[in-house]
Amino acid sequence: MRSTVAQVRTYPRSVQLLMVNQFTINLGFYMLMPYLAAHLAGPLGLAGWLVGLILGVRNFSQQGMFLVGGTLADRYGYKPMIIAGLGLRIAGFATLGLVGSVPALIAASAATGLAGALFNPASRAYLAADAGERRVEAFALFNVFYQAGILLGPLVGMVLTGVDFRVTCLTAAGVFAVLSIVQIRALPARRAADGNEPAERRSVLAQWRGIVANRPFLLFSLAMVGSYVMTFQVYLALPLEVQRLGGDGAFGTTAVAALFAVSGLSTIVGQTRVTAWCKARMEPGRALARGLLTMGIAFVPLLLATAVPVPDAGIGLWLLAAVPPALSALLLAVGTMIAYPFEMDTIVRLSGERLVATHYGLYNTICGIGITVGNLLTGVALDAARAAGMAALPWTALALLGLACATAVYALHRTGRLEAPARAAGAAAAPAR
Numbered sequence: 172m173r174s175t176v177a178q179v180r181t182y183p184r185s186v187q188l189l190m191v192n193q194f195t196i197n198l199g200f201y202m203l204m205p206y207l208a209a210h211l212a213g214p215l216g217l218a219g220w221l222v223g224l225i226l227g228v229r230n231f232s233q234q235g236m237f238l239v240g241g242t243l244a245d246r247y248g249y250k251p252m253i254i255a256g257l258g259l260r261i262a263g264f265a266t267l268g269l270v271g272s273v274p275a276l277i278a279a280s281a282a283t284g285l286a287g288a289l290f291n292p293a294s295r296a297y298l299a300a301d302a303g304e305r306r307v308e309a310f311a312l313f314n315v316f317y318q319a320g321i322l323l324g325p326l327v328g329m330v331l332t333g334v335d336f337r338v339t340c341l342t343a344a345g346v347f348a349v350l351s352i353v354q355i356r357a358l359p360a361r362r363a364a365d366g367n368e369p370a371e372r373r374s375v376l377a378q379w380r381g382i383v384a385n386r387p388f389l390l391f392s393l394a395m396v397g398s399y400v401m402t403f404q405v406y407l408a409l410p411l412e413v414q415r416l417g418g419d420g421a422f423g424t425t426a427v428a429a430l431f432a433v434s435g436l437s438t439i440v441g442q443t444r445v446t447a448w449c450k451a452r453m454e455p456g457r458a459l460a461r462g463l464l465t466m467g468i469a470f471v472p473l474l475l476a477t478a479v480p481v482p483d484a485g486i487g488l489w490l491l492a493a494v495p496p497a498l499s500a501l502l503l504a505v506g507t508m509i510a511y512p513f514e515m516d517t518i519v520r521l522s523g524e525r526l527v528a529t530h531y532g533l534y535n536t537i538c539g540i541g542i543t544v545g546n547l548l549t550g551v552a553l554d555a556a557r558a559a560g561m562a563a564l565p566w567t568a569l570a571l572l573g574l575a576c577a578t579a580v581y582a583l584h585r586t587g588r589l590e591a592p593a594r595a596a597g598a599a600a601a602p603a604r
Contacts, residue, residue, distance in 0.1 A: 175443060179312055185301045186309055188358050189294050190316045192253070192350060196260075196290070197320025199346035202328030203264060203339050210336040215271055225273075225280045232284030234539030240285075241292035241532020242375055245363040249297040249528065253358070256290030257351040259283070261344045268340025291535065296528035297361050299519045306519060307455075310512040311446035315439055322435035363528060378526055382533055387588040388521040392537045394583060395459075397576035398510060399538045400545030401466040401569060402503055405434055408549055408565060409496045412473065415557075416481065417492035426493040430500045437504045445508040455513040456584025460577045462510025467573015469502030474566040506573075520591040545572075 179187055211222045244252040263282035266275060295313075302309035331339040382388065410427045417423040449458045476495040482488040522530040552565040583589050 175312065175315060178308070178443060182305070182309060182312075183301050184357070185359050185361065186298060188354070189298050189301075190313055192294060192354065192358075193313060194316040194320040195346060195350045196257075197317055198324045198327065199260070199264070199343040199350075201321050201324025202331065202346075203267070203343040205325050206328055206332045206336060206339065207267065210332075211276070214336065217273070221273060225276050228277050229280040229284040230539075230543075232281040233287040234284075234536055234543075236285055236288035237292060237532040237535040237539065238379070238529065239532070240288035240290075241296070241526075241528040241530070241535075242378065243289070244293035244296060244528035244532075245378075245526045246375075248360060248362045249293040249300075250354070250358055250360050252293035252528075253290045253297070254351060254354055256286040256288075256293070257347050257354065259286035259289065260347045261351065264340050264347065265344040268337040268344075288532070292528040292531040295515065295531050296363065299515070299527055300361060300363075306516045307450055307512045308443070308446060310515040311442050311508075313515075314508070314511050315442045318435045318438040318442075322432070322439070325431070363526065378529060379533075382522075382526065382530060385521065385592075387583070387592075388518070388530060388534075389537075390583060390588060391517060391521060391580070392534050394576055394579035395463075395514060395534075396538055396541030396545070397572045398463055398466060398507075398514075399542050400549070401469070401573055401576075402507055403542055403546060404470075404549065404569065405430055405500050405503060407546055408553060408569070409473075409500060411553060413492055413496050415492075416488060422489060423492075426496070429493065429497055433497050433500045434504045437501055438508055441505070442508050445505070446512050449509055449513070454584070455517060456580065456589045458513045459510050459517065459589075460581035460584065462506045462508075462513075463573055463577035463580055465506035465509060465573075466503055467570045467577065469499045469506060470566040470569040470573070472498040472502075474563055474570060477562040477566065517589055521589070523592040 179190060208222055208226060211217045211225060212219065217225075240252060240256075259282045263279045263286060266279035266282070270276060270279070298309055298313060299306050328339050328343075331342055409430055413426045413430070414423045417426050449461075453461070472495040476491060479491060481491060518530055518534055519527055549565060549569070552568055556562055556564040580589075
């Protein structure tokens, strides 16, 4: 941990603030969101479809507005969008704890989603700009802070929700309020650089057309969708597998919590070392392909476990329910550690360092759509596997997905499509429009 802190101190103050910013955002978000569904269905007594609607509105408003949020950040500056997003989270979280009417809850949920669409592209573009040539290492550290917030948030939320869910909501809103004050006072203003053509001189549609015409960027975005589908299984398929074998009791709950602990702690401990090792030994494209391949391999332990007879009870059942999913979670974390910093850096390079936040916004929207479709298909595969007695089906499909994504990214690397536009087309060529 000391080495991580020492590394952070070597970056400009703005980069340090952005890392603390992301930790605090995730701390506040994850102290509340894991317990929101239970609050809506329990004390408020809402029907299941209404709970799903309210949670879905949050996800839709975030994923659907990423492109708009990124465009606004490039046009009006990164800091205003970060502050605006934090302000929306304050209002949204406070409202979730204080109101009980469905329209107000839907509006609050939409506000929390829109908040993420505003500050996520802006903060990543800001980090990329101020980290300069050390972008890869900066995004590795960024992921450490990101995961630390995810790991600590639910623990804080569990304690606060034990008192009252309203306390959790108001505390989360308070965290964002304090963070907003810090950002307003200490975060320097930063505008996007757009070569010789400032963003505000072009129409939004012209900017979007230019990005859509950037074929290497779109191909890369599509190739990386599977990585998000695979990593999301820590929240979907792996917990369901633990509960299928271990039940919903104390053991199942503990084993599911262990999945998140394994994922978060391994990233906090190993991210910077893994990034340094990869950067010293391989090109970004190769690192990305190996990270994706590792994510696919992560499902092999679960695939092999389907060949083992399921014990009726006892320690054998517990080991079968806990060990393969935990090993899969660890390998998914390792794959993400390998790929994530190079992934974020590649987006900047493919953008030609122009309209970076807008590129991040479109990238997040594409991946968000992919997660939705991928999770739907994963759910179908899980149901089909149980109905047909083919337990290996979902794990085989996910492993093949990892192989396909790794192959696609490696092909892009080998054909030079992951290079910056200027290098790929020649120094005199203009960026793709």
